[in-house]
Amino acid sequence: MPRRTDIESVLVIGSGPIVIGQACEFDYSGTQACRVLREEGFRVVLVNSNPATIMTDPEFADATYVEPITPEYVEKVIEKERPNALLATLGGQTALNAAIALHDNGVLEKYGVELIGASVDAIQRGENRQSFKQIVEKLGAEVARSRICHTLDDVFGAAAELGYPLVVRPSFTMGGVGSGMAYDEADLRRIAGAGLQASPTTEVLIEESILGWKEYELEVMRDKADNVVIICSIENVDPMGVHTGDSVTVAPAMTLTDREYQVMRDLAIGIIREVGVDTGGCNIQFAVNPADGRLIVIEMNPRVSRSSALASKATGFPIAKIAAKVAIGYTLDEIPNDITRQTPASFEPTLDYVVVKVPRFAFEKFPAADATLTTHMKSVGEAMAIGRNYTEALQKALRSLEKPEARFSWASRPATELEPLLEAIKTPHDGRLRTIMDAIRAGATPEQVFDATKIDPWFVDQLYLIHEIALQTAAAPRLTPEVLRLAKRHGFSDLQLAEIRGLTEDVVRGVRQALGIRPVYKTVDTCAAEFKAETPYHYSSYDEETEVAPRTEPAVLILGSGPNRIGQGIEFDYSCVHASMALREAGYCTVMVNCNPETVSTDYDTSDRLYFEPLTCEDVLEIVYAEMQAGPVAGVIVQLGGQTPLGLAQRLADAGVPIVGTSPEAIHLAEERGAFGKVLADAALPAPKHGTAMSADEAREVAEEIGFPVLVRPSYVLGGRGMEIVYSEAELTAALGRLSGGTGSWEHPVLIDRFLDDAVEIDVDGLFDGDELFLGGVMEHIEEAGVHSGDSSCALPPITLGNADIEKIRQSTEAIARGVGVRGLLNVQYALAGDVLYVLEANPRASRTVPFVSKATATPLAKAAARVMLGATIASLRDEGMLPAEGDGGTLPTSTPIAVKEAVMPFNRFRTVDGRSVDTVLGPEMRSTGEVMGIDDTFGTAFAKSQAGASQPLPGAGKVFVSVANRDKRHMIFPVKRLADLGFEIYATDGTADVLRRNGVEAITVRKNSQGPGPNGEPTIVQMVHDGELDLIVNTPIGITQGGSPRLDGYEIRSAAVARNIPCITTVQGLAAAVQGIEAQRAGDIGVRSLQDWVPRIRGV
């Protein structure tokens, strides 16, 4: 059966901004889907508010709408584009929820749009717990005993019946939002209360606990001829009780007999049929009681999920691509397996290797958050590794996390006390495997480890195996080939071996290489070598035979950005993928190195070769060596993947690896304060007064000289990690204590800068070829300086800067590019204060804003950068048409639309230990997980779109609460007055209300939280927020300090706002922007327009 001919155009909905629980895996799946649909000749219409995605590149769809994924906006797109079909199963829960809303409100029917992939009925059967339970029971299987509840009374009734502990799961939320484990009535009241709130249907499931059971997932695919195949089995090392997104997981399942596996397989097939997912993929989760094998079906996702991305990378079977093909009518046997080319997709991949995924958390960004792992997902990213056995894969995965404390270490003496370690491993936490290893080192028995963790004894034994090899390596008289080879086969890095032997990593590497012990590269081929693989998707292993093919065309290695984390995510993957595309086209053999399974870069289709490997110096050096054996290597690109590859640059160069683009010396010049200061001085560019310090005393001296407030931060970090603004010496001392972890000293110098109050912050992305500067884009931050640029919203073109300012920015940027010696991309941050343009910092690499700038200016910056790094000039790229023939991002015509980038914060994912929200104040340390873009003719509409896209839509009317710090009172008067004029009711606390009244704005005084309820029961502001009485909250904090420490009323108000999802503005500039957005919304219908349609306006044609 060939593809359907009765539909011509398909609307694809993406997943919007990156949030915890829904990350760039949906860019990977959506990009695959768009590619397939276009190849098949459909007109593809795409809606996705996330500009950092590959899928929103104009070349992946016929009409790309970077618009909010809300029913209102998607309806506008449907009205304009009139697609025949809607594919919503590849955009995560966001797309699925939007599709259901458009079905429920009749829009799909009105415009005759057919939902393909999964019907609304199937989605509801799969996601509604009651109907799902009936389906499972009909198939003769069990679900956990449970009750559906709609009120807290129901909940307590269920608890009486089922007994504690209980699991609470809200319906229709993603990533387990609002779910949790309740051990007593207080827990239950808190978790179920929040869960009812989080569920769009005010529905929670109260379920018997199957804590400690083994947990599995199957990825299932079905076509319209009812062929069903299992793509992958995944086993969680962490047993039930930890969200699968936060678990260490393994593929294929390691501890199942065939009989047990086949029972699961039969059920999975039965379930996808009964639920009625006609075409496409879904995943089904199971729990198994280790004592007697009792099997329970946990849940299904009737769509492509995070696990699907993992399964695709783990097996080489591209689930999203195949799901798109079956959605448009193909059957599985008609689709060739890309990797073997000779065999069809209607088969079940079989693995001759082991895949381990480990989560990456960001608790360091939210010190107040409860770091216990629960059924509510908290990780922000993940790394995957492939090895020929579990130990190899596990140790590779742990070092892929780039957290030194994540990997196993035998450097220190074993702990003398076992009990605290055994106690610690009872609670799932980030790094628990390391804690278990420490317990093993301290003498724990396998039984003790199992009793404390319920981790399957086979996995526990593998940890003992690793430990025994470490001990053997330590005890060996010499590092013989046998000793090294054995350790390497179980995944030990040169660094770990160096620690064990008391040597340096370089010495271990030297010995190892001299002995000829190097990894070989095997191929992920879907079929365990039964058929020849045509796709060079490789992983390393210390085995015998390598499969890297020789080649003649010059190779360029592109180092990716590793696991997603706050500050380094999809934006860097975007640049890497673009480099690969551009260099492939230019005739290079592109070789991608990355370990993040969620990304487009690790799609085996993206580059000529893919190495799914950790981004450590050792692993990269070995790949370079293998590729040098295979043919000529033109160079390695380190400037596109963020800080991870940049941090490797010098060591790679020292080892003789050719780095293309900006040299490691130049990178150092920009990173190192003193050297950079000289560059600025030579070019006569002002910078805020600054200094560096290696000790606390030195830091105090520097701060004294510069004058408070100062910005304190460590060097060589991304995302403002550890950055704080301090207003006094006492605050400085506290901040330094946090930075040094109490030790009082640092490996790299601490940077101290004068903090410019009230400055306009400007972000610039430029491209420099050694001679000419191409100013990519100039972004004006909406929040004042002091909010991390990644968390700040910004506008492009800049909304208040004049031509003279831009000219100054151009000259400064060029001077810095020249002075540093940039070849490729450069990001500079400026602060404009009192007509002086201060240089805050310069980064000679791709920045987080490259994709946003590329989309807002219709210029493929990262592609051009890759070409420049390999020797092309800006002039030649203009001739080629890759860059505009004339002008650049600094000379955009007045017809250019305004693009607003807004950050999306993860505050709703975290709770403090006592169950309250963490503080939401923005500061110099980046904490956002994702971003959205709003684009329109004027700033107001673009800003309104950006807020809607970030799930914080501005209200059109209603009640506004205003409470601002003294220093903001003057600036808030005009915007608040405007809101009052627009008909908003203004509420304020004493001080703010007085100021407003004196300025002619009627404001109703509300009681502070600290005042408590009034004598006649007047509620406090916090109660009002909790009761959902307010539509907008404006609350600027008193001083900006590190997030996390509760600050009285402000904190209570803001965290209540998070809990109720009420828009909460924490800067006065944000308020002004919001007022413009509200005015734009009220002015009338906001339209939608595709990126392709904006191009003539950007080009000024």
Next chain:
Amino acid sequence: MSQTAHNPALLVLEDGRAFTGTSYGATGETFGEAVFTTGMTGYQETLTDPSYHRQIVTQTAPHIGNTGVNDEDDESQRIWVAGYVVRDPARVPSNWRATRSLDDQLKGQGIVGIAGIDTRALTRHLRERGAMRAGISTEILDPAALLEKVLQQPPMVGADLASEVTTFEPYVIPAEGEKRFTVVALDLGIKSMTPKRMAERGIEVHVLPATATLEEVLAVNPDGIFMSNGPGDPETTEHPTDLLKALLQRGKPYFGICFGNQVFGRALGLGTFKLKYGHRGINQPVLDRATGKVEITAQNHGFAVDAPIGETVETEYGTAEVSHVSLNDNVVEGLKLTGQDGRVLAFSVQYHPEAAAGPHDSAYLFDRFVELMEGRA
């Protein structure tokens, strides 16, 4: 137990390629045809499958033995593989049903194995060069010396092995529930799940030795005839082929699996041939040519039937055609014989609907056998 404490072992292929690893299971030496199987689960079933008789089986899945060995999953009374090649054997078994470790089981049954070698390199070699004779030794560690012994071994082509794996005495597996049919199952290397699948459907299964005569078969007065899987070259199966011809002449409904498919092919006058490296795994896609549906099947065969796909072949028993084909390489995976009225008279498949180990997609074939005996097919 440390990984280095094991004794060395050597694997040598008849073309001289050698792999050095560590001893696994029993020590000593063993010879057989080197093949690989790609199933990620079901090593216990694989080891006890008589079709692997005289074969040195390589598991492409690296971790073997994780779930130990239990009392329920054996497919016959003993381990049949001649030798066992794995990469990373489990040190401790972990499963609620496990009663002992695989290592102990192999030792107990004297199965010589090798661990720690690059099984993927071996698999790729066999894929490119074809299945071939091989030897594993923990005693001869010189490749040239072991190669000499390998070359003295008989090849698989021309090997008549059914007599070595078949039951000596007939036995009966009673029907579960109400008995509806009696079937004679000729044991050419039958797996225990096969009569069980029939018994579940009300069939009383009389398992007869491979040497059973026509008279002995007819004496059971069967409603249908079944021939099982088994090892060896189908060209050597004169007796079962002649027996099946005689039974087809008598109009007995027939169902064959694996070797039983090849015997059926030969009875219909079709040829058989040795595949380069065979089909061994539990993920093999097969197309049912009648319905267009795909089944994921368990397979274990080194030989295949040579028959024209998409054409019919007239035989003295009726019209024969290929009913199933492999989607991977178009190898014949099933045969069907129909009478003049279009009714199915007999059928067989090259793969394993009894599926132990493997997926249950093809279990419907046992229902089809019931329908055949009911005269409904």
